[in-house]
Amino acid sequence: MLPTPEPWPLLLDEARAYPSPHNSQPITVRVHDGRRAELLYDLRRGLPAENFGIPFGNVCAGVYLESLATVGAAHGWSVTPDLRGEDLDFGATARHQSLGTVTLTPAPVIDRARADLAAFRRRRTSRRPYRNIPVDPAVLAEATTIAADAGHHFGHTARRALVGDLVRINQETLFDDLRDDAVHAEILAWIRTSDRQAEATRDGLSARTLLLPGPLLGFALRHRGMWDLPLAGPLLRRIYLSTMRGVRELGWLTGPFAGAADHVAAGRVFLRIWLAFTKADVYLHPFGTVITNPRSHEAFVSAAGIDSGENRMAWMLFRYGHSAEPPPALRRELSAMLLDGNGAPA
CATH class of the missing domain: 3.40.109.10 (NADH Oxidase)
Structure with missing residues (x-):
């Protein structure tokens, strides 16, 4: 060629x-x-x-x-x-x-x-419910090797209690971020509540890819106080968590994260791992806000027992598994x- x-x-x-x-x-x-x-x-x-x-x-x-x-x-x-x-x-x-x-x-x-x-x-991000079946250990072994070759560590767990704890931390992070005015405004700027809006911008987080009804998504995010109300709050949380059904395993990456060169290298190794999972028909869904929210990150590393060490940190957390094909995000x-x-x- x-x-x-x-x-x-x-x-x-x-x-x-x-x-x-x-x-x-x-x-x-x-x-x-x-x-x-x-x-x-x-x-x-x-x-x-x-x-x-x-x-x-x-x-x-x-x-x-x-x-x-x-x-x-x-x-x-x-x-x-x-x-x-x-x-x-x-x-x-x-x-x-x-x-x-x-x-x-x-x-x-x-x-x-x-x-x-x-x-x-x-490759796609899947926010769909995952099937409650394990991922082939050979896929995890390949991810471990890819990470190690770049000086990173791929950690993972299928312990039900820990998986439940980390999913709960991810859920609570959204509610915590919505209380921060700047983060709340930033989230709203990237939400696309209708197919027409998503087609017009061809970017952002569409209600279709988030698997949530557009009008409900827009209303709930604009009226963030609803998440703390006695009746509406639990209902919204249940709807949000409905896409987390079947989460059996979670993975994370720990490695050098002290400067711009480390950050770029981290992004490269993450995509390599993502492609290795995709080849095995395994989907990923990054829990990015758990990393960017200081309280959530501390809770995550504590629950998972991660010791990052000097100039290293646990910089990525994601769920992985098998699901139906997710809708594509527009570009x-x-x-x-x-x-x-x-x-x-x-």
Whole structure:
């Protein structure tokens, strides 16, 4: 298979299926020539209200970089990054912050690269109820190896009591975040309560992918005090928890998380693990807010007995398992993530 002479349109169009927090899709690209492009972060699409908004902005960049590398490898291109390794500055006046550049080099296509791309194309976040059946231990062993090769540790549990505790912590995190005015406003900005709204923006968290009725979702989030009412609160919590049925196993990642380079590397290893699960028809659902909420994170590491160590932390928690195929989250068109030389959409 020979690489295409003008690879960027093909590669970037496929890579835009990368997962991002709140489906915010913050990575933009400025193509310099046929072999080199600049990656930038759209600061207006970040999550600065979150306690770990800056680190997870770079985690997202790492996920995107691994996505681009996965697509490139299957089309005959090796992707070499040269990143700045800087924290994001959400107070900057410019809208886009440069992350660095990537360079393409022709490379032979191997079977593993084709399998990885097939998994990338099938990968989805599943918030559906999971079937109460165990995941093949061989899949967990592969995830353990992928993490270890990158200096991280993949922890997991099927202990019913611990799974229940961590699911409860995840549930309570949403209610806790809704009490924070800045986080509440940020959540509302990314909620899409109707198919029409989701189609118009092609980003954010749609009611369809959240598996919740749009009008109820919008009303409950706008009137956050309802979650604490004696009758309405328990009802809303039951509806929210209904999608958590069948959760049998949870996984987490612990590793270097002290600076921007660590955060980017963490994002890359997370996508590799996600693709390994996808190849085995196993879905994931990250519990991101458990990490970004300080109280929830402390409760999580305490319950799981995690000892992170110096410059390391438990930076990802997710449920995994088998479910029906989830609805796809929409993505913006490629033209919306391309910039010209002046920083405007190409």
